[in-house]
Amino acid sequence: MTSTAQKSMSSDTLTHLQRLEAESIHIMREVVATAENPVMLYSVGKDSACMLHLAKKAFYPAPPPFPLLHVDTTWKFQDMYALREKAAADAGMELLVYQNPEAVEKGINPFDHGSLHTDMWKTDGLKQALTKYGFDVAFGGARRDEEKSRAKERILSFRSASHRWDPKQQRPELWKLYNTRKAKGESIRAFPLSNWTELDIWQYIHLENIDIVPLYYAAPRPVVDRGGMLIMVDDARMPLLEGEVPMMRSVRFRTLGCYPLTGAVESEAATLPEVIQEMLLTTTSERQGRAIDHDQSASMEKKKQEGYF
Amino acid sequence: MSGSDQSYITDTLIAEDIDAYLHKHQHKTMLRFITCGSVDDGKSTLIGRLLYDSKMIFEDQLANLESDSRAHGTQGQGIDFALLVDGLAAEREQGITIDVAYRFFATDKRKFIVADTPGHEQYTRNMVTGASTADLAVILVDARQGILTQTRRHSYLVNLLGIKNIVLAVNKMDLVGYSQERFYEIVKEYAHFAEQLGIKSFLPIPISGLAGDNIVTRSENTPWYQGPTLLGHLEDAPINATQMQDAPFRMAVQWVNRPNLDFRGFAGQIGSGTIAKGDAIRVLPSGKTSRVKSIVTYDGQLDRAMAGQSITLTFEDEVDCSRGDVITVADAPCEVADQFEATLVWMDEAEMLPGRPYLLKIGTQTMTATVTEPKYEVNVNTLEHLTSQTLAVNAIGVVNISTDRAIPFEAYAQNPDLGGFILIDRMTNATVAAGMVHFALRRSQNIHWQAVDIDRTAHAAIKGQQARVVWFTGLSGSGKSTIANIVEKKLHALGKHTFLLDGDNVRHGLNRDLGFTDADRVENIRRVGEVAKLMSDAGLIVLTAFISPFRAERRMVREMMETGEFMEVHVNTPLEVAEARDVKGLYKKARAGNLKNFTGIDSPYEQPENAEMTVNTVELTAEDAAEQVVAAILAGL
Structure with a gap:
C-alpha cells in the first residue's frame, strides 16, 4: 500500500451508526462463541427488529445460530403477531412462542388483573421459558438511554439461578473484553443495543430499510381515551365502558406492547422520516406511553430486580 | 456560532427538511468520554447540563426533574441537574453515584457517550472501567478547592489507561467571581503535576456547570478566556478508532463461520489498520500465511475494510485458524510471547494471590496465567513505588505474568486491543483485575514461530x-x-x-x-x-x-x-x-x-x-x- 493511500484512508472515519453496528455485532459474536445454548428474545418491537437485523449481519452468510423466543401475553397487537412469523421465516430462524400456562388457565388480562398481568405473562413467563429450554444466554433489546436505572446496566447482565438481578454482583466491563463465564444455573442477559439511543434506532431502521410493525406509522385507528391515554381497540376482547364509543383518530405508537396497556399518540406521520421528524420535535420521552412506570420513577428498577427485563 | 443558535437552526432543518437532516445525521461521528471528579466537584450537574442544553431531556422528564428537585434536590427551588443522572434509587437517597453510568447526547456533528464515574476514593475500579473505552477525559476541579488528592488519582488513572486527550474543567467559576488569577493558579498547579505523570498536554477550560458558563456558549463572565467551549472541544477532539487506522492490520478471530463445506470465514472486529482483498496475511501464533480472498459482509463483499469494522475474512489457502488467533498483515506481525510485564488494577474484594492460576482474557482468547508478587505497588496519590506482597481491591501494581501458551500481543500503549486484558477468578468467575501489557520478558520476546512447509x-x-x-x-x-x-x-x-x-x-x-x-x-x-x-x-x-x-x-x-x-x-x-x-x-x-x-x-x-x-x-x-x-x-x- 502506498503512503498516499494510507493517508487518505486515515481521514475516513466510521459514522456513529457504523460504530454502533460494529460494536453490536462484536458483542453478539463474543456471546455466541462462548455460550452453550443462546436465544434471542424477540418482542416484535422496533428494537427487536434492529437486533434481529444485526444478528443476521453478525453471522452472515450463516443464519444466526440460535432461535428467537417470543414471550407472549396473548394481548399483543394483531399486526405484531403477523410480523413475528414473517420476520422469523425471513431470517431462517426457529421461532419459539411461550405463554405462561398458569396465566392461560386463569385468563389473566390487563383489564381485570392490573399489575398481575405483567408479572405473570412477562416476568414469570420469561423465567419459565428460559428454564424450560435451558437457555444460558438471552439477547435482549434494552438500551441504556431508555430509563435512568438502565444507564448503569452492563452489556452482560448476570442472573442467579432464580433469574434475579443483583446490582452488587455485576462485573466491570473493560475495553471490549466480555467475561462470559458463569456458574452452573446462572444465566446471562446480553444487551447488544446498550449504547444505541432511540434516535439511533430510528435512523438505522431508515438507513437499512428494516421491516417494522405498521403501527409505528400514523393511520386512522379506533381508539378510546382512558385517563389521558389513547388505547386502541385492537380486537373484540376490549371491554368498553358505559357510553364509550371507539373514535377513529390518526394515531401511531412510539412503543409496542400489550395493546390495552400501550398509549397511542395522535399523529399524521405516515412515513419513517416523518416519524423521526415528529420524534425530534416532540417533548415527551418514549417510555411515557407505557403504563408500567408511571407509579414511581424507580419502579423499573424494582421490576428489573424481580426479573422483568 | 452559539449553542442556542445551533439548536434553532437544527429545529428549523428538522421541521422544514427532515430528509436533509437525516442525511446529515447519518454522517455524524461518535466520541466516548469520561468525566471524573471528586464528590462535590459538580460532575453530575455538568452532565445533566450537557443533556439539558443539547435537548436530550423531554418535557415529562423535566416535570419529573422539577418534582424530584423539590423532594431530593440540593438547589432549593431551582432545578438540580444532578438528579437527571443519579441512577439507582438507593444511591439517589444517599446523594452519591456508586457505579459507572453511560449517558448519551448528540449535537449536529457528533453523538457522545459519557461514562459517568464516581468520585469516591474506593472506586478506582469504576473509573478504570469507564476510562477503558474513552477517547477523552474531562477532569473536573472545584475552583474553590483546587487540585485535590483525588484529582491526582483520576489523572494518574486516565493517563494509565492511555487517554491522550485531557480536559481540565475548572468548575464553579461563578463561586470564585470568575477570577482569572484563581483559574491560572489552578492550571499552573495541575501542569506541574501533569508533567510528573508524563501527561503531554491538557486543555484547561473555566466553566460553571450550574450557570452554564463556557459549556455550550462562550461566557461573557470570562472575557479573558479565548479557548473553545467544552462542547466545542468535544465536537472536534480526535477519536481513537480513527487514529488506529494507520497502525498495521490486526484482527482477533471471534468466530469461524462454516455454514457449509464450501465456505470458511473468520469473523472479527478489526483492531487496527486496514485490509484489502488480495493482501498477504499471517495467522498468529501459528505463523501460517495466506492472502485475503474476500471480505464478506451482509451488505456485500468489500474491497477494503478499516479499524473498527466487524467483518468476515476468507483466505486463498486452507490455513488453520480458530477463535483466539490473531490475523495480521504478513510482513508486520505482532509479537508472540508467554511471559510479560504488566500493570494490574485489582478489582476484586479478595486480594491477588501470587502463583495462583487465574484465567486471562486478551483479544478473543482465554487461557490460564499466573502472576508473580508485585515488583512494586503504586501509591496513586503520591506516585511512590511501594513494596508489596499482594494487591488489594483498587490497588495498582506492576507484576510479571506467565501464560500457559504463547499469545500474540502488543504493548498496551501501542494497541489497547491486543495489550489490554482482564483476569478472571476460576472459582467465582468474577473479573478480578484489569491489566495492561508493557512488554514481553526477554526470554520469550521477539521469537516468532516460523511456520514451515516441510513439517x-x-x-x-x-x-x-x-x-x-x-x-x-x-x-x-x-x-x-x-x-x-x-x-x-x-x-x-x-x-x-x-x-x-x-x-x-x-x-x-x-x-x-x-x-x-x-x-x-x-x-x-x-x-x-x-x-x-x-x-x-x-x-x-x-x-x-x-x-x-x-x-x-x-x-x-x-x-x-x-x-x-x-x-x-x-x-x-x-x-x-x-x-x-x-x-x-x-x-x-x-x-x-x-x-x-x-x-x-x-x-x-x-x-x-x-x-x-x-x-x-x-x-x-x-x-x-x-x-x-x-x-x-x-x-x-
Missing part, C-alpha cells in the same frame, strides 16, 4: 519411519548407555535413522554449565527433552540414556512430545547390583563422601510408575535386553 511428518516420511523418543532411565551403572548403544546399532543396521543422547555427550557441551544439584538435574533433563523434541521433529528415532531420577521431569518430557511418540524404558537394576558393578568407580567415591548428590546414595531415584517397558538386567544380558527394546520400537513403527 515433522514430512521429515519422518522421507526416512521411511515414524519419529520416536526412547527414554532410558535407571540408576548409574544400571546399563542404560550400554543397552541404548546396542539398540542404536541394531536400528542402524535395519536402515533406521537414529541418534543417541547420553549424559556424557550432553554434559560436555550443551549442559556444561550444569552441576548435580536438584535444580541443575531438572534443568539438565529439560534441555535434553527440548533437544530430543527437535530431533523427533526432524523425524529421528531418538534414544536417550540419563539417570533422570525425578518423576516430575520425566512426565514433563513426556508431555512435550506428540502423543504416542514417547517410550519410557526403565532399566531396572537393583542398587546393590549397580554398585557392585561400579564401572566408573563413582559409587566408591560417593560412599567415601567425595561425590555429593549421587543418585541412590544421597539423592533419591524415583521409580517409574507407568514406563512403557521395563528391562531386568539381572536376568537378561544387555544384548537380549536391547533385542527386546528394538522389537518394541519396531512394533510401534
Whole structure:
C-alpha cells in the first residue's frame, strides 16, 4: 500500500451508526462463541427488529445460530403477531412462542388483573421459558438511554439461578473484553443495543430499510381515551365502558406492547422520516406511553430486580 | 456560532427538511468520554447540563426533574441537574453515584457517550472501567478547592489507561467571581503535576456547570478566556478508532463461520489498520500465511475494510485458524510471547494471590496465567513505588505474568486491543483485575514461530519411519548407555535413522554449565527433552540414556512430545547390583563422601510408575535386553 493511500484512508472515519453496528455485532459474536445454548428474545418491537437485523449481519452468510423466543401475553397487537412469523421465516430462524400456562388457565388480562398481568405473562413467563429450554444466554433489546436505572446496566447482565438481578454482583466491563463465564444455573442477559439511543434506532431502521410493525406509522385507528391515554381497540376482547364509543383518530405508537396497556399518540406521520421528524420535535420521552412506570420513577428498577427485563 | 443558535437552526432543518437532516445525521461521528471528579466537584450537574442544553431531556422528564428537585434536590427551588443522572434509587437517597453510568447526547456533528464515574476514593475500579473505552477525559476541579488528592488519582488513572486527550474543567467559576488569577493558579498547579505523570498536554477550560458558563456558549463572565467551549472541544477532539487506522492490520478471530463445506470465514472486529482483498496475511501464533480472498459482509463483499469494522475474512489457502488467533498483515506481525510485564488494577474484594492460576482474557482468547508478587505497588496519590506482597481491591501494581501458551500481543500503549486484558477468578468467575501489557520478558520476546512447509511428518516420511523418543532411565551403572548403544546399532543396521543422547555427550557441551544439584538435574533433563523434541521433529528415532531420577521431569518430557511418540524404558537394576558393578568407580567415591548428590546414595531415584517397558538386567544380558527394546520400537513403527 502506498503512503498516499494510507493517508487518505486515515481521514475516513466510521459514522456513529457504523460504530454502533460494529460494536453490536462484536458483542453478539463474543456471546455466541462462548455460550452453550443462546436465544434471542424477540418482542416484535422496533428494537427487536434492529437486533434481529444485526444478528443476521453478525453471522452472515450463516443464519444466526440460535432461535428467537417470543414471550407472549396473548394481548399483543394483531399486526405484531403477523410480523413475528414473517420476520422469523425471513431470517431462517426457529421461532419459539411461550405463554405462561398458569396465566392461560386463569385468563389473566390487563383489564381485570392490573399489575398481575405483567408479572405473570412477562416476568414469570420469561423465567419459565428460559428454564424450560435451558437457555444460558438471552439477547435482549434494552438500551441504556431508555430509563435512568438502565444507564448503569452492563452489556452482560448476570442472573442467579432464580433469574434475579443483583446490582452488587455485576462485573466491570473493560475495553471490549466480555467475561462470559458463569456458574452452573446462572444465566446471562446480553444487551447488544446498550449504547444505541432511540434516535439511533430510528435512523438505522431508515438507513437499512428494516421491516417494522405498521403501527409505528400514523393511520386512522379506533381508539378510546382512558385517563389521558389513547388505547386502541385492537380486537373484540376490549371491554368498553358505559357510553364509550371507539373514535377513529390518526394515531401511531412510539412503543409496542400489550395493546390495552400501550398509549397511542395522535399523529399524521405516515412515513419513517416523518416519524423521526415528529420524534425530534416532540417533548415527551418514549417510555411515557407505557403504563408500567408511571407509579414511581424507580419502579423499573424494582421490576428489573424481580426479573422483568 | 452559539449553542442556542445551533439548536434553532437544527429545529428549523428538522421541521422544514427532515430528509436533509437525516442525511446529515447519518454522517455524524461518535466520541466516548469520561468525566471524573471528586464528590462535590459538580460532575453530575455538568452532565445533566450537557443533556439539558443539547435537548436530550423531554418535557415529562423535566416535570419529573422539577418534582424530584423539590423532594431530593440540593438547589432549593431551582432545578438540580444532578438528579437527571443519579441512577439507582438507593444511591439517589444517599446523594452519591456508586457505579459507572453511560449517558448519551448528540449535537449536529457528533453523538457522545459519557461514562459517568464516581468520585469516591474506593472506586478506582469504576473509573478504570469507564476510562477503558474513552477517547477523552474531562477532569473536573472545584475552583474553590483546587487540585485535590483525588484529582491526582483520576489523572494518574486516565493517563494509565492511555487517554491522550485531557480536559481540565475548572468548575464553579461563578463561586470564585470568575477570577482569572484563581483559574491560572489552578492550571499552573495541575501542569506541574501533569508533567510528573508524563501527561503531554491538557486543555484547561473555566466553566460553571450550574450557570452554564463556557459549556455550550462562550461566557461573557470570562472575557479573558479565548479557548473553545467544552462542547466545542468535544465536537472536534480526535477519536481513537480513527487514529488506529494507520497502525498495521490486526484482527482477533471471534468466530469461524462454516455454514457449509464450501465456505470458511473468520469473523472479527478489526483492531487496527486496514485490509484489502488480495493482501498477504499471517495467522498468529501459528505463523501460517495466506492472502485475503474476500471480505464478506451482509451488505456485500468489500474491497477494503478499516479499524473498527466487524467483518468476515476468507483466505486463498486452507490455513488453520480458530477463535483466539490473531490475523495480521504478513510482513508486520505482532509479537508472540508467554511471559510479560504488566500493570494490574485489582478489582476484586479478595486480594491477588501470587502463583495462583487465574484465567486471562486478551483479544478473543482465554487461557490460564499466573502472576508473580508485585515488583512494586503504586501509591496513586503520591506516585511512590511501594513494596508489596499482594494487591488489594483498587490497588495498582506492576507484576510479571506467565501464560500457559504463547499469545500474540502488543504493548498496551501501542494497541489497547491486543495489550489490554482482564483476569478472571476460576472459582467465582468474577473479573478480578484489569491489566495492561508493557512488554514481553526477554526470554520469550521477539521469537516468532516460523511456520514451515516441510513439517515433522514430512521429515519422518522421507526416512521411511515414524519419529520416536526412547527414554532410558535407571540408576548409574544400571546399563542404560550400554543397552541404548546396542539398540542404536541394531536400528542402524535395519536402515533406521537414529541418534543417541547420553549424559556424557550432553554434559560436555550443551549442559556444561550444569552441576548435580536438584535444580541443575531438572534443568539438565529439560534441555535434553527440548533437544530430543527437535530431533523427533526432524523425524529421528531418538534414544536417550540419563539417570533422570525425578518423576516430575520425566512426565514433563513426556508431555512435550506428540502423543504416542514417547517410550519410557526403565532399566531396572537393583542398587546393590549397580554398585557392585561400579564401572566408573563413582559409587566408591560417593560412599567415601567425595561425590555429593549421587543418585541412590544421597539423592533419591524415583521409580517409574507407568514406563512403557521395563528391562531386568539381572536376568537378561544387555544384548537380549536391547533385542527386546528394538522389537518394541519396531512394533510401534
